[in-house]
Amino acid sequence: MATMKDIAKLAGVSTSTVSHVINKTRFVSEDISARVNAAAKELNYAPSALARSLKMNRTKTIGMLVTTSTNPFFGEVVKGVERSCYHQGYSLILCNTEGDTERMRASIDTLLQKRVDGLMLMCTTMEGEPLTEFERYPDIPVVVMDWGPTVNSSDKILDNSYQGGYMATKHLIDLGHTEVGCITGPLHQHQAQNRFSAFKQALADHKIPLNDQWVIESNFECEGGFSAMTQLIEAKTMPSALFICNDMMAMGAINAATEHGIGVPNDLSIVGYDDIRIAQFMSPALTTIHQPKYRLGKAAVEALLAKLQGLNNTPQVIQLEPTLMARKSTKAKR
CATH class of the missing domain: 3.40.50.2300 (Response regulator)
Structure with missing residues (x-):
């Protein structure tokens, strides 16, 4: 590997001049700079990142x-x-x-x-x-x-997970849904807590009762959404709409609903959260909360x-x- 001494020898200048040209630490004439740069290119010189980091801390x-x-x-x-x-x-x-x-x-x-x-x-x-x-x-x-x-x-x-959770729930309410459930993430995590708290507040603000049977805590993964939806389907009654607290769980939930002959959105409206890239390519394309x-x-x-x-x-x-x-x-x- 070429060094500054090699460049100096080829260019016919001192090692300190080569250092000033490469590191731009002092003015050097255009003629000498051109010779140094040409020599560095000919020798395939690459500055040492380690040496530079030690010098600059x-x-x-x-x-x-x-x-x-x-x-x-x-x-x-x-x-x-x-x-x-x-x-x-x-x-x-x-x-x-x-x-x-x-x-x-x-x-x-x-x-x-x-x-x-x-x-x-x-x-x-x-x-x-x-x-x-x-x-x-x-x-x-x-x-x-x-x-x-x-x-x-x-x-x-x-x-702002609270704002996003409220926005998701209000969208369902604005569409006329009064039987609304929620599949939450792990409630020991603050993002899951915020989204679920916003869900409850949106219901309360619109005088819609919370049905505890339609609230299931899950794990933010597809399998968790599938399991939670299966649990809902096996209960006596189903909501007409669900806020599912991330898109991965929403994907699993939609898959479970389809397996049981429940159509989305004709039988059940679903809002997810995150707006991962594949959300728009799902069938149906997922209504969701976009995180930037x-x-x-x-x-x-x-x-x-x-x-x-x-x-x-x-x-x-x-x-x-x-x-x-x-x-x-x-x-x-x-």
Whole structure:
């Protein structure tokens, strides 16, 4: 591998001149700069990222921890993070926690030892749980995204799940449905709590009674939606509409309904949550609450870089607002 000394020898200049040209640390005449750059190109010289990071005390690398899940929501957020890192000249190191707390803690230690400039956390299995690892690295900025552990010094990027849940339920009510049920996510997670609380509030605001038999807690996965819908179907009565608290469960629920001869939306209107990309290609196309997943990732990167640049030293909460995507899985009550 070529070095600056090799370039200096070929260009007929000093090693310090080569350094100034490549690192743009001092003015060098156009003629000499051209000779140095031509020599560097001829020798296929590549600057050492390690040497540069040691000199600048920056690695231009960001670490991200995310819970492995079948839910495409997480992949779509990661896409926003990776693209934003690329545009800002940063590399991304992605670690999957596999839902294992110890693996997550080990990954954090590994990333910090590799001297990443900052960390983003999106780990459902650690939601709300405090992390003490960062006490040893007080200068490393941290951003917690939507689902994540508690890091007191971190910025938090959140979806307004309460507003989204209310919006979903009100859409069904506006269509004339008064028999409305809900398949929730795990209610120990704050996003599931917020969506379910909004569901109950929307019913109360419109003087519609809550039927506990039509409320089933599930797990945010397709299998959970399928199981919850089967449980509803086996009960004595069925609602005319359901708010299902994420699109993955909605997919499983629609599959179960179809197997039992229940048509969506003719027999049962369904609203999901997340607006994952495949939601619009389902049959029927899923009415759902759109989370700005790309903007969620972009906002996390921007918040992290702002901390690195000293533009914001106070922990902040950035909340992104959801929107309703009305498609074919809901219809007016006859």
